[in-house]
Amino acid sequence: xxxxxxGRTGIMVSDLCLGTMTFGTQxxxxxxxxxxxxxxxxxxxxxxxxxxxxxxPISKETxxxxxxxLGNWNAANPSRRGDYVLATKHSGAGFAHARDGAxxxxxxxxxxxxxxxxxxxxxxxxLYQFHWPNRGxxxxxxxxxxxPSGDNTQDVLDNMQACLEALSVQVDKGNIRAFGLSxxxxxxxxxxxxxxxxxxxxxxxxxxxxYSLLCRLYDTDMAELSMHEDVGLLAFSPLAxxxxxxxxxxxxxxxxxxxxxxxxxxxxNTDRTYQAVAAYLDIAERHGLDPVHMALAWCQARPFMxxxxxxxxxxxxxxxxxxGKDIVLSEAVMTEIAAAHRAHPMPY
Numbered sequence: 001x002x003x004x005x006x007g008r009t010g011i012m013v014s015d016l017c018l019g020t021m022t023f024g025t026q027x028x029x030x031x032x033x034x035x036x037x038x039x040x041x042x043x044x045x046x047x048x049x050x051x052x053x054x055x056x057p058i059s060k061e062t063x064x065x066x067x068x069x070l071g072n073w074n075a076a077n078p079s080r081r082g083d084y085v086l087a088t089k090h091s092g093a094g095f096a097h098a099r100d101g102a103x104x105x106x107x108x109x110x111x112x113x114x115x116x117x118x119x120x121x122x123x124x125x126x127l128y129q130f131h132w133p134n135r136g137x138x139x140x141x142x143x144x145x146x147x148p149s150g151d152n153t154q155d156v157l158d159n160m161q162a163c164l165e166a167l168s169v170q171v172d173k174g175n176i177r178a179f180g181l182s183x184x185x186x187x188x189x190x191x192x193x194x195x196x197x198x199x200x201x202x203x204x205x206x207x208x209x210x211y212s213l214l215c216r217l218y219d220t221d222m223a224e225l226s227m228h229e230d231v232g233l234l235a236f237s238p239l240a241x242x243x244x245x246x247x248x249x250x251x252x253x254x255x256x257x258x259x260x261x262x263x264x265x266x267x268x269n270t271d272r273t274y275q276a277v278a279a280y281l282d283i284a285e286r287h288g289l290d291p292v293h294m295a296l297a298w299c300q301a302r303p304f305m306x307x308x309x310x311x312x313x314x315x316x317x318x319x320x321x322x323x324g325k326d327i328v329l330s331e332a333v334m335t336e337i338a339a340a341h342r343a344h345p346m347p348y
Contacts, residue, residue: 001043001325004306006085007205007230009178011126013085015300016325017046017234018318019311024054024065026256026313033073035318040083042322048208048234048309050089050131051098051116056261063097064119071121087127087234088116089182089208093134103134105159106166113175128167129180129208134159139183139210141267141348143217160191164201171202180234182208186221193229204231206306211235213244213280213295213337214273214347223304232306235299239310241265243273244295246281256313268348276344283336293324298337301329 002015018039023032036047052058053066067088074081090112093103102108116125132139135156138146149156170176179202181189189207196203207226211218211233218226218233226233239245242258243265253259263269284291299308312318329337 002300003045004232005230006127006178006306007232008203009205011085011178011205013046013307014044015305015307016044016296016321017048017087017307017309018044019236019309020047020049020066020070021053021055022311022313023049023069024062025056026054026258026261029069029072031315032069033076034315035312036070036073038315038318038322040080042325044325045084046087046307047084048087048236049120050091050129051112051119052089052091052095052131056258058097060097064115067116067119071119075121081122085126086120086122087129087180088120088125089129089131092130092132092183095131103159104130104163106162109163109166109170113170117175124174125176127178127180127205128170128176129182129206130163130184132183133181133185133188135188137183138185138217157191157195161195161199161201164192164195164199168201176202178202178205180204180206180208182234182236184209186225189222189225189229189231193231204229206232206234208234208236208309210237211299211302211308212238212240213298213341214240214268214276216341216346218304223302226304233302233304234306235308238299238308239292239295240273240277241268243268243277244280245292246277249274249277249281258313270348272344272347276340276347279340279344280337283333283340287330287333287336289327289329289333290320290324292321293327294329294333296321296324297327297329298334301334 003012006013049066091098094101135149135151184207192204281291284294
């Protein structure tokens with residue numbers, strides 16, 4: 001497994017990251033702790049969480065439970081905290097279950113970090129991310145009718161600068177080591193970088209956006225920014241919420257799967273999705289590849305990729321993923337994937 005630099009922070013992370021968003025709903029604490037141990041044993045040193053997790057479903061009663069599960073593992077294994085890089089996120093504007101939906105600001109940052117540190121039972125967070133921008137985002141299928149926000153530009157920039165100043169205080173205190181974004185655009189990321197350079201605030205180290213064979217919005221402006229600015233992509237949903245495993249083909253809805261809980265799959269459940277998945281499954285079959293391994297190996301091979309964040313609801317799913325962690329795709333496979341993408345662009 002390849003280790004890559006987290007921006008310009010000096011921190012090195014594995015190019016696969018264990019996502020934990022089901023810890024506390026679909027995944028029990030016992031299984032979650034076993035997954036952490038399995039991932040570390042396999043050479044993965046990167047775990048990603050968020051204060052709003054778990055999901056599937058999201059509820060007021062479970063918010064923060066994922067961080068608590070990670071915290072219980074930290075408490076039981078105090079000597080191993082330095083063995084891995086821990087990432088979590090500050091919920092954005094509109095999330096009613098945290099701070100009554102308040103936007104991210106210099107005032108919310110200290111309390112949000114304090115809450116995460118307490119739940120995680122750790123003295124520091126390696127990568128602290130803003131889950132989505134206050135001004136909105138084109139992610140989560142909002143790209144189809146997306147229009148830039150009408151917010152006053154100076155107000156947006158003033159908020160960014162104030163947030164960077166608040167983050168600097170947290171860095172100085174030792175509460176966080178690095179800063180990252182999520183569900184961001186090229187313009188937004190560029191402004192965070194520019195303001196950090198001007199003010200000396202923490203420089204953006206990474207951007208966590210959705211990316212997979214079925215969702216390639218990152219391939220243009222964001223990819224260029226990543227390459228030139230050393231801001232790598234942390235790809236969430238690299239298996240397209242499970243579609244790329246093939247388990248939902250032909251009308252199948254496995255019990256306890258995400259689709260059994262969230263039928264529309266966040267807007268991903270379209271006829272064109274199944275057609276695109278069929279094309280990728282065909283490529284995998286003809287080349288003797290497991291479709292899960294192919295999808296993740298393709299992500300890992302992208303030049304702007306920092307780490308692909310995968311989730312495993314069960315220990316058995318994690319075992320399956322880890323079996324292909326070192327696969328490198330042939331040029332022939334990459335060429336066929338490119339052709340399939342042209343035939344089935346943006347199926348959702």
